[in-house]
Amino acid sequence: MILLQSLNSSRDFLPILLMFIVAAGFVSFVMVVTQWLGPKHKSKVKADSFECGIEQIGNARSPFSIKYFLVAILFVLFDVEVIFMYPWAVNFKSLGAIGMFEMFTFIAFLLIGFFYILKKGALKWD
């Protein structure tokens, strides 16, 4: 509760909230208005999914290639590693040579993983 009273540096984040209110307000307003305006003609054939003129077989709730999934996993891993580098980069000048070699070790491990991925052909789309 002590912490809650000091909103000094977090005060900078309040305008983001304001911007969100403006943007979300505009978007929801337009979404409501666009449903009012415009004609409404309903028919069963029209309400079907678009399939380039042929009849629909099944629906789109079907499994897809595991490649996309693998890309997402690798994205999560690399994303976290990138996040780790930001606090280092901000303090790069004051951390000195030791800080630099710390991060280079980290990057070396990252590159080992990266080359393993390449070697295994995990990112090969054929």
Next chain:
Amino acid sequence: MLSSFLIIKFLLAIAVFAISLGVAAYATYGERKVAAFMQDRIGPDRAGPFGLLQPIADGVKMFMKEDFVPANSNKFLFVLGPSIAMTTALMTAVVVPWASPVNGVALQVTDINIGLLYVFGVVSIGVYGIMIGGWASNNKYSLLGALRASSQMISYEIAMGLSLISIVMITGTMSLGKIVEQQSLGYWNVFLQPLAFLIFLICSFAETNRAPFDLPECETELVGGYHTEYSSMKLGFYLFSEYVNMFNSGAIMASLFFGGYNLPFASYFAQMVGQNWILSLIQFLFFFGKILFFIFLFMWVRWTLPRFRYDQLMTLGWKILLPLSILNIVATGIFMYMSGQIQ
């Protein structure tokens, strides 16, 4: 105190919102004019002088079209998808500094100390707009388009994040306001980090789903991609958020690499007109010019280059841009160490 702060910020937020929408609206007109120019045509010229009222006509048309929801789609998510896409697109510009302060009021909605991370965060949330919209349509083309778009965006996010690290290394801050201020001394970051700029430029093309990375919506194989089933203003939001994002990435690139609102010979100008609102106005116009140049660059590339194949796109993102940006970080580190810039 707090209320006056909030009122000023609220007005600034509305101004940024209006500018983003206005520029995006006229970017659609600009796109058609540029395309016409490249293909030796005239382009839109019916609505108003030189067709200048065309964006308004387009907007009215979008509103008056039937707002159609397919029968077997997920109704709520179908509306949520374009809403997220548009909201996130409008949220980016809050951290951009528009000009130097006037009467002590910063012309920037907010200067948070992690501005770059904020941009990164908004971009990563933007993926949902496309994923949810594509999935909710319950259409095979939409699903494939959404998958392609989201996996393209997350792949290029990595290289984008890595390319910005070298900028943070040389500036020592993540606030866009401070990064722009540092460049007022003359050295624009693009001269110090040309490779980082190039990587960031390519990534911003991919993040905005613009050509040559417009596979998610390529008409020839996926009909319309993730927005196949959309109509009316929902489709309008998807198309429009692309233009707002173009404006945003132009603004981010201009402030990170091209000195933001700084003019060449900035100190000379400042002496001539003094540190007042005229200087701020000139800076704002100059910054705007830079952004418009980047928007033009986006269009120029779109009407010049052919589309990538999907495996080429993934190869470029993961196997070329990612190692290159890591190399750039290491090279920057070693160079700064050699030149004695670090303790």
Next chain:
Amino acid sequence: MISQYLFYFLSFVSVMSALMVVFSKNPVYSVLFLILTFFSIAGHYFLLNAQFLGMVHIIVYAGAIMVLFLYVIMMLNLNKEDEPGTTTMSKIAATISGGILMLVLVAATRSVHGMESPVADSSQIGSIENLGKVLFAENGFLLPFEISSILFLASMVGAVFLSKKEIR
């Protein structure tokens, strides 16, 4: 004042959306509510002046891990007809394991008391500069940091190994 209202609002949102994660029938809705939960927790971080942590929470959890979750859920067949039924046994097992987890959490929160902020003026404590200085200092978290990179390596190998096996 305003921070107190924000605190209550954010707490309400996080608890409600966390409940909705559990109670939603549609797994995609669950994921979306989980994203909302992460956002409200990030809001708590901002209130505690931990801006970097809050933003990282949004980027990593809401922006990256949830994309992965959404992929997994979109990959499943979500048609009504081939929804696997839950047996009574699995319901009982779920209740017991959930109850045990709750017991642990309640016990853990009960043992926490008298938490005080280590620094009185803490408006800059969570800034990225301070965090970096602590994380990368010579007597800081150097070893855990380097070990985490090995953890990343292991998870990369694991991910590639699993998906490769699936393809063959």
